[in-house]
Amino acid sequence: MHFVINYFVLLALVITCDVFAAPAKKNIVFHECRKNDPKFLQCFQTEIQNVLPSLNDGYPKFRIPPIDPFDLPGLEITKGNGAVAIDLNLQKVKISGLTSAQIQSLKVDVNKFEGYAKLSFSKAINLVGQYTAKGKVQVLAINGKGPCNITLIDPIIELRDMKGEPVERNGVRYLTLKNIKLNVIKVGKIILQLDNLFQGNPELSRNLNVFLNENWELLYEELKPAFEEAIEAIVKDIVVKVLTKIPVDQVFPA
Template sequence: MVKSLLIVSAMFLAVVASVTAAPTSKKQLSFNICKKNDPNLDKCLKTSLQSVIPDLGEGYPKLRIPAIEPFELPSLEIDHGKGSSKAVSIDLKLKDVKIMGLTSTKLDSLKLDVDNHKLSGQISFGKPLKITGQYTVNGKVLVLPITGNGPCKIVLHEPVLELKEVSGTPYEKNGKTFVQIKRLDLKLVSVKKLNIKLENLFNGNKQLGDSMNTILNENWPVLLEELQPVFEEAVGAIVQDIVNKALQKTAYSDIFPM
């Protein structure tokens, strides 16, 4: 169910970094540098970043930023017992995961503390986030057993994510100050609706499979409770890794000049 989910903090820091490093993509970013002493720094960054998000689909290999449309993951695991729901208890493993819709990211709010290397904000999406892959599942849904493997699709309608805190630690290299992200606290605030389709449930028994998919979709809020912790943890770890790889290339003072 990642990831989200994106990658927005990666877009924030890594895209700014890419302004000072020549991208390998044929597309050129049109990005306005925001000065550190700008009294409207938050607004400047929000406007500048929003304008370039649609161009991030291809990624920037020079900064080790992967393509985000679609965003690909080799695997994702949802372990039994991590969610808060008592009605759903499943082990769900996904592989060959693809996420579509991330370039529709909307920056609803953005707050930056440059001196203390902190960022917070809220994001939503103009399109549904669609996650596809190959799954295996075992567990129970409303006391009913569920088992199967095959193609799956999960769709999140109007998800809202909160970046509660992205904080970094400065370090010196080659006489310049760089920053490494040490903490990334991301929360899924709301989802209007979740749709799920698991093919080949119960060894291909169509009647049982259709019934279980109906149950899952009718009870999507409790399913979301089970998926949410892993979703947040996975997205946070992925984004933190991408951001840190990008920030190794560019000094903090080059990202936010005076």
């Protein structure tokens, strides 16, 4: 039996994802997982995992945009206080690798509409776009702009404090997203290339890129909050739009 997209299916899907969807190239099938089934959670996790690779091109019926790559208009990383203190602004960013998410842990309370998920990725998460940067690395002042390529190797993220709440509209109950928190809990390595960090001095730019890659942990603390905030905002925006189309009884059938 086939079934429309479940609530926490979408939460897991969109994190691995501008809101305009391109036509899907294939039909996406979601099999029903009934909440009273003793194997509900196992079924639920299997269905989420099975559908993730099919979402590269999005799913217009539920307003899911193309996910791999995902187009992000901008991403800001504000200056820190450490050895690497950079205001980094990324524009026209394409994020790839998101549909390679592998579910490590999943918990769902179907009565309280609460959930938790922990995911790893079988592919690297890659961000490509244009950047502007001002700040300093050690004692070197930076004022650069140009192409950028940032790759997160073996990231692990968690979606916690996921909370939905039913609301009634025209006599039908729907879910609204009340809360969700995304955390990057681990990254194996960061590889980056920021061209033209020192305008007019390509050799110094190359040397600084080498330094940043050798000391990527310094940059990681700068990147982490912005990455979390951006993906969390995507989750909230897409899930809220999708949930307006799905009655509660279809989200969690008895």
